[in-house]
Amino acid sequence: xxxxxxxxxxxxxxxxxxxxxxxxxxxxxxxxxxxxxxxxxxxxxxxxxxxxxxxxxxxxxxxxxxxxxxxxxxxxxxxxxxxxxxxxxxxxxxxxxxxxxxxxxxxxxxxxxxxxxxxxxxxxxxxxxxxxxxxxxxxxxxxxxxxxxxxxxxxxxxxxxxxxxxxxxxxxxxxxxxxxxxxxxxxxxxxxxxxxxxxxxxxxxxxxxxxxxxxxxxxxxxxxxxxxxxxxxxxxxxxxxxxxxxxxxxxxxxxxxxxxxxxxxxxxxxxxxxxxxxxxxxxxxxxxxxxxxxxxxxxxxxxxxxxxxxxxxxxx
Ligand code: PAF
Numbered sequence: 138x139x140x141x142x143x144x145x146x147x148x149x150x151x152x153x154x155x156x157x158x159x160x161x162x163x164x165x166x167x168x169x170x171x172x173x174x175x176x177x178x179x180x181x182x183x184x185x186x187x188x189x190x191x192x193x194x195x196x197x198x199x200x201x202x203x204x205x206x207x208x209x210x211x212x213x214x215x216x217x218x219x220x221x222x223x224x225x226x227x228x229x230x231x232x233x234x235x236x237x238x239x240x241x242x243x244x245x246x247x248x249x250x251x252x253x254x255x256x257x258x259x260x261x262x263x264x265x266x267x268x269x270x271x272x273x274x275x276x277x278x279x280x281x282x283x284x285x286x287x288x289x290x291x292x293x294x295x296x297x298x299x300x301x302x303x304x305x306x307x308x309x310x311x312x313x314x315x316x317x318x319x320x321x322x323x324x325x326x327x328x329x330x331x332x333x334x335x336x337x338x339x340x341x342x343x344x345x346x347x348x349x350x351x352x353x354x355x356x357x358x359x360x361x362x363x364x365x366x367x368x369x370x371x372x373x374x375x376x377x378x379x380x381x382x383x384x385x386x387x388x389x390x391x392x393x394x395x396x397x398x399x400x401x402x403x404x405x406x407x408x409x410x411x412x413x414x415x416x417x418x419x420x421x422x423x424x425x426x427x428x429x430x431x432x433x434x435x436x437x438x439x440x441x442x443x444x445x446x447x448x449x450x451x452x453x
Pocket of ligand 1: 403
């Protein structure tokens with residue numbers, strides 16, 4: 138692992154790896170480069186660099202990064218690895234580079250929607266520093282190489298165990314902060330993850346079923362009514378998991394805020410459906426339903442939505 142002093146000296150270690158060339162992988166590639174951090178994109182293609190165009194407001198910028206095939210075990214030294222692949226492919230994407238990451242104790246930063254990925258990654262990397270970056274930034278592919286950044290929500294960085302020494306956590310946080318994106322370091326990332334989980338349960342499920350943009354769900358009495366039911370059921374589970382009070386009205390206003398800030402966006406689950414890909418239902422609604430069973434709570438709305446979103450491609 139890169140030592141704190143090496144990192145502080147700015148020696149040649151300010152290269153970050155990004156695993157996964159989806160919308161979120163490119164969004165962070167673009168912002169890290171703006172913070173003068175060199176990037177290496179680990180992707181399916183066997184090319185040494187990749188380019189795409191980033192559209193933000195009405196400005197178009199070319200983003201170019203060095204790249205390598207993600208199953209190449211000879212990973213160069215990187216300061217940290219952001220894992221941006223879909224929740225269901227994290228395990229298989231990390232396996233080919235597992236040895237290299239363990240030998241260098243490279244910090245792993247997980248960016249997935251939903252919950253449950255951390256446990257899978259911890260099993261593969263028992264002693265690795267693992268952080269979670271929870272963000273509600275919006276971006277979608279306008280065309281195949283044109284990424285439209287639609288909203289910069291808040292991001293939170295934290296850990297779910299004590300695998301990351303505080304100085305290292307601070308260094309990684311400062312790097313991410315240098316991107317200019319609003320980001321906070323939190324001691325209670327689990328609460329943030331649950332909040333986002335209920336946001337995703339609400340926005341992603343309905344937008345995927347209706348095949349609409351996030352903003353189309355605002356001012357719609359039907360989606361508002363379903364969101365209310367989702368939140369009332371989800372909050373009960375969240376309360377028991379976190380052992381703390383949670384106000385349904387706060388979660389509902391968070392859902393409104395995220396839908397508003399990302400109103401031009403197609404949610405990730407909607408995109409998955411539009412492109413006929415598997416979706417993350419097992420890590421989003423499915424996760425809450427599993428927790429509810431364990432707690433003997435009834436969550437009929439969440440259960441029905443989870444069943445509806447298990448499209449045939451998910452069970453293959
Ligand atoms: O999954 C998504 O699409 C995103 O998490 C969010 C914040 C709902 C924006 O679309």
